[in-house]
Every structure is written in C-alpha cells, then in structure tokens.
Amino acid sequence: MAYPIEVRHLTVHYKKYKALEDVSFTLSPGKVHGILGRNGAGKTTLLTYLASFHKVKRGTIVIDGEDPFENERILQGTSFIYDKDNTYDYDKIAKILKGMLYFRPNFDEAYAKDLAAKFNIPMDKSADQLSKGQYSALQVTIGLASRTPLTIFDEAYLGMDAPARELFYKEILLEQERHPRTILFSTHLVSEMEYLFDEVLIIDNGKVLLQETSEQLLEKGFSITGPEEDVDSFTETLEVIHEKSLGGTKSVMVYGTLTEQEQREAAELGLEVGTLSLNNLFIHLTKEGEET
Numbered sequence: 001m002a003y004p005i006e007v008r009h010l011t012v013h014y015k016k017y018k019a020l021e022d023v024s025f026t027l028s029p030g031k032v033h034g035i036l037g038r039n040g041a042g043k044t045t046l047l048t049y050l051a052s053f054h055k056v057k058r059g060t061i062v063i064d065g066e067d068p069f070e071n072e073r074i075l076q077g078t079s080f081i082y083d084k085d086n087t088y089d090y091d092k093i094a095k096i097l098k099g100m101l102y103f104r105p106n107f108d109e110a111y112a113k114d115l116a117a118k119f120n121i122p123m124d125k126s127a128d129q130l131s132k133g134q135y136s137a138l139q140v141t142i143g144l145a146s147r148t149p150l151t152i153f154d155e156a157y158l159g160m161d162a163p164a165r166e167l168f169y170k171e172i173l174l175e176q177e178r179h180p181r182t183i184l185f186s187t188h189l190v191s192e193m194e195y196l197f198d199e200v201l202i203i204d205n206g207k208v209l210l211q212e213t214s215e216q217l218l219e220k221g222f223s224i225t226g227p228e229e230d231v232d233s234f235t236e237t238l239e240v241i242h243e244k245s246l247g248g249t250k251s252v253m254v255y256g257t258l259t260e261q262e263q264r265e266a267a268e269l270g271l272e273v274g275t276l277s278l279n280n281l282f283i284h285l286t287k288e289g290e291e292t
C-alpha cells in the first residue's frame with residue numbers, strides 16, 4: 001500500500017522568515033521521490049508538515065485523500081526517520097524491535113533483526129549506547145521494517161559510513177520491489193543516491209524549482225563542448241547553467257532540450273554533445289547568484 005500526496009499553496013513563515021512560499025505539487029504513490037535542496041532550502045520544514053508535526057496554517061496537504069493532521073489512520077501509516085530522533089534512548093534494541101508492531105501494524109520483526117545484524121547493531125545494548133552511525137542505522141532499520149505506506153527519510157543516513165549507506169540504498173530497492181510504498185528522501189548527497197529516485201522535486205529558497213521524473217530531468221540536461229566561438233554562437237539562445245573554457249575549447253552545461261534541427265547543427269559544427277548527471281543539474285540549477 002502506498003499513499004499519494006497533494007500539496008497546494010503551502011506557505012510556512014517563521015515570524016518574518018519565509019521558509020516555504022506557495023509550494024504546490026503532487027507525489028505519485030509507490031515511487032521513490034528525491035526531495036533535493038541546498039542547506040536551508042526548506043526540505044525539513046516541508047517534510048515535518050507532511051508528517052503532520054505541525055498544523056498547516058496556509059495551504060492544504062492531502063495524503064491518501066485526507067487531511068493528515070491528527071488523523072490516526074494516516075499517522076499510523078507514516079514513518080518519519082531523521083537523525084535527531086531520540087524516541088528510543090533507554091530501551092535495549094531487541095526490546096525496541098519487539099515493541100514496534102504495537103505502533104506499526106505492518107512491522108516485520110524478523111526483517112528488522114536481519115537488517116540490524118547486517119548493520120552490526122548490537123541487540124543487547126540500549127539505543128543511547130549506540131555509536132552515531134549505529135543509531136542512524138537503527139532508525140533506518142525501523143523505517144524500512146515498518147513498511148508504512150508513506151516513509152520519509154530526512155537525511156537519515158547522517159553518521160552512517162559508506163558501506164552502511166550502500167547497504168541502506170540496496171535495501172530500499174529490494175523493499176520497493178517487495179512492498180512498494182511512497183518513499184521520500186531528503187538529501188543534498190545527490191551523486192550517490194540519484195539512481196534511487198523515480199521522481200525528483202527540487203526546493204530552492206522555499207519554492208519549488210522543478211519537479212520531474214528522473215528520466216525527464218536527465219533528458220533535459222546536456223553538455224556541449226567544442227571551439228569557444230562555435231559553442232558561444234550555438235548556445236546563444238539556450239539556457240546555459242555552467243560554463244568553463246580551457247585553451248580555446250569551451251564546455252557548457254545546458255538546461256533544456258535540443259530540437260532535431262539543433263542536434264543536426266551541433267553535429268555539422270563538430271560539437272560534442274553529452275549527457276549530464278542529476279548531481280550536475282542540481283548543483284548548477286541551485287547555485288546562488290547565478291542565473292538559471
């Protein structure tokens with residue numbers, strides 16, 4: 001089971017500071033959504049509202065057809081996993097995992113134990129005795145094994161080392177095949193996670209910069225390399241998001257699509273047209289002080 005999400009005109013101000021401004025989007029159910037943004041862009045603010053930590057004052061949020069705030073059904077089906085959560089501090093890990101079924105009807109204790117073993121989480125310790133990385137791995141374990149229709153990971157990997165993160169990402173893909181749910185990932189570590197995302201929402205300065213499927217987004221970015229003058233004249237009318245020159249050769253990153261005519265022209269001029277990674281697009285589309 002997976003929840004669809006609809007957000008309309010969500011606006012959140014902290015006194016005079018505009019953390020989110022007129023944010024609207026829908027998230028399709030059963031997909032992995034990358035919620036990307038620079039530090040302070042508004043990701044956590046958005047996700048805490050989706051998880052109903054606060055009541056919406058301006059705008060609306062509809063999850064699986066209902067207002068999620070103080071909504072028992074939706075809240076039971078929503079996991080919010082973040083690094084600062086200290087709900088479980090004094091209980092032993094084995095007891096925590098055993099008790100989860102009480103809160104989460106789909107919790108799979110056997111899977112959680114299996115994951116805990118893979119992450120080397122000691123079952124006989126209490127949560128407050130775990131290292132930072134082990135604590136994050138415990139949160140991730142609970143998030144995965146809860147199998148909630150909406151699962152939100154807000155930079156949940158903090159403190160986990162590279163092999164542990166790799167294991168986490170692998171489990172996301174396996175679990176999504178076995179028990180598809182709506183998964184939201186907030187991150188600015190785009191390069192190592194981009195292969196996980198079905199859809200991408202980029203938040204910039206409290207606003208939605210873009211929302212696309214990963215496939216669409218990757219089709220919209222490309223690089224053009226060749227003699228400086230040819231590259232300049234070819235890209236005059238295109239949206240250049242980054243450029244660098246070296247000894248008469250110029251390489252630019254462009255956001256947009258090329259018509260067939262433009263592709264032919266590029267080939268005739270001998271320009272090299274390449275693809276861009278999601279990480280490159282993210283970095284250059286959200287760069288401050290540069291026109292995008």
Ligand SMILES: Nc1ncnc2c1ncn2[C@@H]1O[C@H](COP(=O)(O)OP(=O)(O)OP(=O)(O)O)[C@@H](O)[C@H]1O
Pocket residue numbers: 014017019037038039040041042043044045046188
């Ligand atoms: N309780 C608060 N009071 C005042 N300002 C706040 C509060 N919470 C967040 N903000 C501000 O709102 C903006 C968005 O914060 P948020 O935590 O949502 O960003 P983020 O995208 O999650 O950033 P990061 O990647 O650094 O975690 C920031 O400028 C932050 O300083």
